[in-house]
Amino acid sequence: MFADLHLHTNFSDGTYTPEELVGHAVRHGLSAIxxxxxxxxAGCGRxxxxxxxxxxxxxxxxxxxxxxxxxxxxxLGYSLDVTNPQLLDEMAQxxxxxxxxxxxxxxxxxxxGIPLRADAVFTLxxxxxxxxxxxxxxxxxxxxxxxxxEAFERFLKKRRPAWVPKFKISALDAIKLVHQxxxxxxxxHPGLNRTDEIIPELVEAGLDGLECFHxxxxxSTSEHYLRIAREHHLLVTGGSDCHGMSKGQPLIGRIKLxxxxxxLLKERARARRIPESSPPPSVPTPR
Ligand code: AMP
Ligand code: ZN
Ligand code: FE
Ligand code: FE
Numbered sequence: 001m002f003a004d005l006h007l008h009t010n011f012s013d014g015t016y017t018p019e020e021l022v023g024h025a026v027r028h029g030l031s032a033i034x035x036x037x038x039x040x041x042a043g044c045g046r047x048x049x050x051x052x053x054x055x056x057x058x059x060x061x062x063x064x065x066x067x068x069x070x071x072x073x074x075x076l077g078y079s080l081d082v083t084n085p086q087l088l089d090e091m092a093q094x095x096x097x098x099x100x101x102x103x104x105x106x107x108x109x110x111x112x113g114i115p116l117r118a119d120a121v122f123t124l125x126x127x128x129x130x131x132x133x134x135x136x137x138x139x140x141x142x143x144x145x146x147x148x149x150e151a152f153e154r155f156l157k158k159r160r161p162a163w164v165p166k167f168k169i170s171a172l173d174a175i176k177l178v179h180q181x182x183x184x185x186x187x188x189h190p191g192l193n194r195t196d197e198i199i200p201e202l203v204e205a206g207l208d209g210l211e212c213f214h215x216x217x218x219x220s221t222s223e224h225y226l227r228i229a230r231e232h233h234l235l236v237t238g239g240s241d242c243h244g245m246s247k248g249q250p251l252i253g254r255i256k257l258x259x260x261x262x263x264l265l266k267e268r269a270r271a272r273r274i275p276e277s278s279p280p281p282s283v284p285t286p287r
């Protein structure tokens with residue numbers, strides 16, 4: 001039994017609907033998935049329903065863009081209570097930041113002589129959590145770029161002319177946010193950042209796990225993070241980071257996380273839900 005715990009749908013910058021995603025998971029023989037859309041849990045209800053119908057496990061989750069000092073990192077929140085008011089409120093703010101950022105990126109493109117309209121991006125994105133991939137798709141659709149790679153290379157990559165920095169929640173606040181929503185905080189694809197020096201501080205702040213397996217990790221990168229996870233007693237997770245058809249071949253099916261890691265994750269989430277402050281069940285003392 002295997003799982004994929006890092007997946008996106010069209011509720012953020014993936015292309016599959018939650019139902020399509022579950023369909024692909026089933027075809028790849030996965031017995032558990034987590035939906036980790038950027039800054040939203042809005043797709044989790046539909047994905048949970050589809051997963052239940054398909055008879056596979058579903059973990060509600062999200063991917064937050066955070067920072068610690070000048071270092072950007074992505075934090076995955078697993079087993080979230082998707083009705084948690086503070087979580088929903090903060091995510092609504094992140095979504096507003098994303099929408100304003102799209103407008104600013106389009107304004108920059110306009111100043112570069114590219115007559116793209118923000119409405120075209122929002123219509124194409126058709127979600128509350130739009131991102132750079134939507135701008136890239138709109139640039140391709142409008143005939144301004146040949147493909148997504150060109151859009152990122154010419155305009156959207158960090159420090160390229162249409163790139164706009166994004167407000168990010170501090171990693172320590174993001175961990176707290178995930179915890180108060182009943183979830184577990186996991187550092188996503190640490191091998192992409194290569195900023196291992198921040199891990200002890202995150203652990204100190206309550207980080208629960210490391211995404212050791214990811215499509216962009218080589219086997220030796222995974223080994224490296226498995227060692228670090230062991231050292232710090234962290235949970236081990238893994239996922240494909242599939243965005244559907246947006247980046248060539250869909251990545252779902254490339255990571256097959258052994259199910260025992262999912263069980264450890266669920267166990268930890270359950271333990272976390274039992275409030276530490278609650279008194280132990282009272283046992284009548286014999287007199
Ligand atoms: P955003 O959250 O709006 O900053 O967009 C981040 C998304 O853009 C992530 O899903 C990345 O996988 C994707 N992305 C970042 N850089 C590139 C790139 N060079 N080519 C294609 N997609 C990219
Ligand atoms: Zn994405
Ligand atoms: Fe990420
Ligand atoms: Fe992702």
